[in-house]
Amino acid sequence: MARVSRWHREGRGFESPILHQIKAYTFMMHRLISVAVQLLHLSYLWLIPIISCVAQQTPEGGPPDETPPKLIRSFPENGSLNFKGKQIRLTFDKDIAVEIRNFQIMPKLDQPKNKKAYSYTINGKTLELTLHVPLKEETTYAIHFNKAIKDRHEGTKATGDPIIFSTGAFIDPITITGKTKELLTNKPIGEVSVYLYNAARDPKEWQEKGIPDYYTTADKDGNFTIKCIRLGKYYIRATTGQNNTYKIDYEKDKYGFFKETIDLNDNREEVVIPLIASDVRPLKLLRGTPQKGFFEIVFNKAVTHYELTPLETIGAKGKPQLYSLLSEKSPKIINIYNTFGLLEGDAFKVKVKAEDALHRSLEESIAIKFKEGKAEVTKFGLSHRLSNSVRPSICADFTESILFNKPIKTFKEAGIYFEGKNQEKISLQANEWVWNDNQTKLTIRKHFTPEEICQFATKENKNASKLIDQIVTLQIEPGACTAFDQSTNKKIIQTYTLRRKEATGTISGKVETTTPYFIIELLDEKDQCVDAIRNTKKYQFRMVPPGTYKMRLLVLNEAEAEWSPGDILQNIEPNPVIFYEKEINVTEKWEVADIDFTF
Structure with missing residues (x-):
């Protein structure tokens, strides 16, 4: 009987040593790959929360610190007496930068010739001032820093009350409190700057340079307080301007003042400063600008009334009729339209009389020119609007104004009337309507007689009272108004309800x-x-x-x-x-x- 090998007895068949090594190597590689895959899977699971955390983190350094710099130490200290030094130091809780033009020491320091009143250095969190002029004796000073000091990195302005110190034996005791209100509405105005100027100063000096002796800002309800004021008399000014120049911008600001000084030898309470908006600048003609089909005359402020007079003739036609209006862009601009065929490059002299809301006037001559082309307004039809919102009701004495977007060249008087019941017409007399100077505004003033009121139409009131209303309709027929460019109006209809005494x-x-x-x-x-x-x-x-x-x-x-x-x-x-x-x-x-x- 033939001998059977161990390999055959175990059913593996015969394998050479080389094949055995290959299989062993392959088996090891499979094990290694399997372990690697398991490790990779475990690593992925382990990284998921880390990746999630990383994704939710804010950028390196954290959120910006927008808290304002806070004063933590000063020399002299707040409330110091008999201060004679030439160095002033303010230390904050973070690194700072300074807008020195907004830094104020009040009362105002004397200004030496060819030199500043003080110099300054910044060392991290500390601002140090070196005074080049002596402080006045027996005087209380206030250092206003919160408009000048800011976070060096984020730019946030510092907050805090002024530092108060005295060169004498006491802090000046006077306090003034009050309120800022709008004169024509009697409503409080907040965030108003209030300035005091010592009456001993030359008014021309502080009006030009603007720096007050004392100032504060009213709160959102208009309440203000200024403390530690030296005894004396002061001029007072207030403005809504926030330009840090301590001057009033008459074009933009609301402002208030008293013509007489305020006696502050005693405390003053409940001082009401009334504010108005009134542009008191002189009226000036700034420039003239040719445009396509029209000419712009530009002023420095709003014009309320004007007159244009031609100073030249054009051919055999004589002096032309000028058609103009205040621009829709701005009441500072007068538009004159080229209705007399002036070519591009030609000039034509006109006298301009203009007046502002304060009845300040000017009179100048100007050469007007036009660019070739048609004015933009001529591309649109003639439109209108009522000067006031529609009233809920009217009385027997009636007033209404209609404003057009173009100057009106011709007007058919028969085309305007009121309509009552059964389409009955209530005519307008010649003295019951009037055009403004530039023919852009038609004003109707009429007193309805009892007989005319009887002609009004009627309708049932929609309210619970179910009373009968009387109504009348203003009508302007199509084509009654012809503009300078020959465009005409569409029919204008506006209905009014008569006001009832019992209501x-x-x-x-x-x-x-x-x-x-x-x-x-x-x-x-x-x-x-x-x-x-x-x-x-x-x-x-x-x-x-x-x-x-x-x-x-x-x-x-x-x-x-x-x-x-x-x-x-x-x-x-x-x-x-x-x-x-x-x-x-x-x-x-x-x-x-x-x-x-x-x-």
């Missing part, structure tokens, strides 16, 4: 004053004047629609029809404005009496 109330009172000239105004909730009575000491507002109202009295100058806002440049205060302090609620069929004014 209204009255307000009455008296005025106790020696002033003969004044206007009593009834204001709605938006502070818009809805009715006015002049120079009447026992007054009554009749047929007032239900609602909440306010009342004010404007004092006028003799022979002036308008209230005067004054002139700060000439130290003339605005005329007084007196408010009735309570709101007035009007209901139907009710009279609100004893709304009195005394001044």
